[in-house]
Amino acid sequence: MTDDDLRNRLRRTDPAASLAPLPPDRVSRLLEESMSADVVALPARRRLLPVLAAAAVLLLAGAGWLVFRPSSSPTPTLPTAAPVHLAAPAGGQAKCREPQAATLAENADFAFAGTVTGIGDLVTLQVSKVYKGAAASTVQVEQQGDSSETLMGSGKFETGKSYLVAASAGTVLICGYSGEADAPGLLALYEQAF
Amino acid sequence: MTSEDRRERFEALAPAVIDAVRRYLARRTDPATADDVLSETLLICWRRLDEMPGEYLPWAYGVARRCLANAERAQRRQMRLAVRIAAVDDFVVRPPEAADDELATAMAGLRGEDAEILRLWAWEDLAPAQIAAVLGITANAASIRLHRAKQRLRDELRKTGAGAGHEESTEGRRP
Numbered sequence: 001m002t003d004d005d006l007r008n009r010l011r012r013t014d015p016a017a018s019l020a021p022l023p024p025d026r027v028s029r030l031l032e033e034s035m036s037a038d039v040v041a042l043p044a045r046r047r048l049l050p051v052l053a054a055a056a057v058l059l060l061a062g063a064g065w066l067v068f069r070p071s072s073s074p075t076p077t078l079p080t081a082a083p084v085h086l087a088a089p090a091g092g093q094a095k096c097r098e099p100q101a102a103t104l105a106e107n108a109d110f111a112f113a114g115t116v117t118g119i120g121d122l123v124t125l126q127v128s129k130v131y132k133g134a135a136a137s138t139v140q141v142e143q144q145g146d147s148s149e150t151l152m153g154s155g156k157f158e159t160g161k162s163y164l165v166a167a168s169a170g171t172v173l174i175c176g177y178s179g180e181a182d183a184p185g186l187l188a189l190y191e192q193a194f
Numbered sequence: 195m196t197s198e199d200r201r202e203r204f205e206a207l208a209p210a211v212i213d214a215v216r217r218y219l220a221r222r223t224d225p226a227t228a229d230d231v232l233s234e235t236l237l238i239c240w241r242r243l244d245e246m247p248g249e250y251l252p253w254a255y256g257v258a259r260r261c262l263a264n265a266e267r268a269q270r271r272q273m274r275l276a277v278r279i280a281a282v283d284d285f286v287v288r289p290p291e292a293a294d295d296e297l298a299t300a301m302a303g304l305r306g307e308d309a310e311i312l313r314l315w316a317w318e319d320l321a322p323a324q325i326a327a328v329l330g331i332t333a334n335a336a337s338i339r340l341h342r343a344k345q346r347l348r349d350e351l352r353k354t355g356a357g358a359g360h361e362e363s364t365e366g367r368r369p
Contacts, residue, residue, distance in 0.1 A: 001348055010316035013294050016217040031208050034236040035201060 036097040084110070084134075085122070087171045088142035099176035099185075101192035108166035108173055109133055111194060113181060115162045119143065123157040125165070131194035132166075141165065141172060152179020152186055164190050204240055211239055211254045214318070218258055221317055227265050234261045252320060252327035259328060300350035308343035315340055 001009075011017075022030075104111075110133030114125035122140040130136060143157055151174065157163065162181035166173045179186055215235050219228035235258040239246065247253050301309050314325045326336035 001351070003344060006344055006347065007316045009294065009297055010312060013297055014221065014317045016220040016317070019217055019220050022212060022216065027209055027212055030212060030233065030236060031205060033233065034208070034240045035204065 032103065036103070084136045084139040085170070086110075086139060086141045086165070086167045097175070099189055101189050104166060104173075104177050104189060104193040105132075107168050108177070108193070109168055111164070111166040111190065112136065112139060113162065113164050113190075114139060116157050116159050119157060119159055125157075125163065128162070131190055139165070152176060152183035154180065166190075200243055204243055207246075207250055208236065208239070211250065212236065214251050215254055215258045218255055218318060219262065221313065223262060223266070227262070231258060231261045231265050234265075247327075249324070249327070252324040255314075255318060255320075255328040256330065296351065296354050299354045300347055303350045303353070304343065304346055307339070308346055311336070311340050311343045312347060 111131040112125075112127050112133070113129040113131070114127045116123055117126045118124045123143050125139045125141065127137050127139055141157065151157070151163075151172075153161075153163075163179065164181050164183075164186050165178045167178075172178050176186075177189075181187060212232070215232055216228070219231055223231070235254065238257050238261070239250075239254055242257075301312070304312070311325060311329075314320050314328060318328075320328065322337040322340055323333040325340065326333040329336065331339075
């Protein structure tokens with residue numbers, strides 16, 4: 001049996017021979033994930049805060065990019081009559097890439113502008129404009145937790161203030177994709193994305 | 195290299211890396227682990243882009259190989275498989291059309307490193323120098339090991355062929 005015979009015989013048993021090529025959109029998503037997941041682990045939160053102050057655009061976020069990873073779970077249909085509920089992202093420490101309108105448009109399944117009318121167990125926002133997703137007049141969002149730096153602006157929802165909030169599969173998108181409506185660049189990002 | 199140059203270079207070569215590494219992983223592990231290790235491999239390629247040689251595929255296989263070894267050490271595969279297999283369909287492969295039990299038995303009879311060098315040669319289609327880059331050994335050593343592994347596989351095939359009582363079966367499989 002020559003080398004070529006041996007190789008051909010082995011090749012006929014290649015388990016990946018039937019592997020279909022990855023669709024182009026999955027390839028580009030993988031690329032984007034790799035380049036945007038350039039996580040810089042910072043040892044302690046006290047090191048985080050000065051950096052935050054210096055770079056308002058680069059939000060240091062809890063599982064920021066993790067939240068932004070496309071979820072494989074189906075998008076829940078958001079109710080229109082009852083208030084829409086959105087969860088706060090999980091905490092952690094990571095560095096986000098500068099937000100991109102295209103990424104926002106691709107990942108957010110719900111985005112709106114609204115003003116906080118009340119804060120209880122949940123933060124209630126009166127919707128002034130829905131950029132993407134089902135129409136809603138009221139949205140209830142979990143107050144942002146210890147990873148409060150995830151939200152652009154003060155980092156917490158405050159009564160009377162206006163916010164731009166994007167969500168994917170029921171969870172608020174952070175990493176510079178949600179925050180106070182007058183946070184630098186945020187409104188422009190929304191207008192470009194939607 | 196500016197960050198824009200880096201992005202451009204990565205975007206230019208990553209699709210080929212994705213394709214090759216997906217195949218490499220589909221041949222060696224379960225779909226859930228393959229999915230994780232592919233992401234990790236790409237991330238390392240992105241971070242270490244400046245170290246990537248011109249012939250980057252063997253280098254990328256080497257990265258994938260180490261990531262896979264880590265993943266398999268660190269994780270209880272069976273549990274993860276049960277939980278995640280439903281969610282990942284990018285790596286599902288069908289068994290080859292004509293199962294070659296004799297070859298499978300012969301490969302199973304080889305030492306792990308011999309079988310792996312043969313897979314890199316036949317499935318990843320690598321030359322000895324490239325195999326050397328994947329395994330982190332010298333080209334000379336790769337060449338010798340490959341030669342011996344082929345010889346051992348032939349010996350094993352003779353054994354299994356003779357044991358099954360049809361010595362001519364390997365001849366019949368020639369194209």
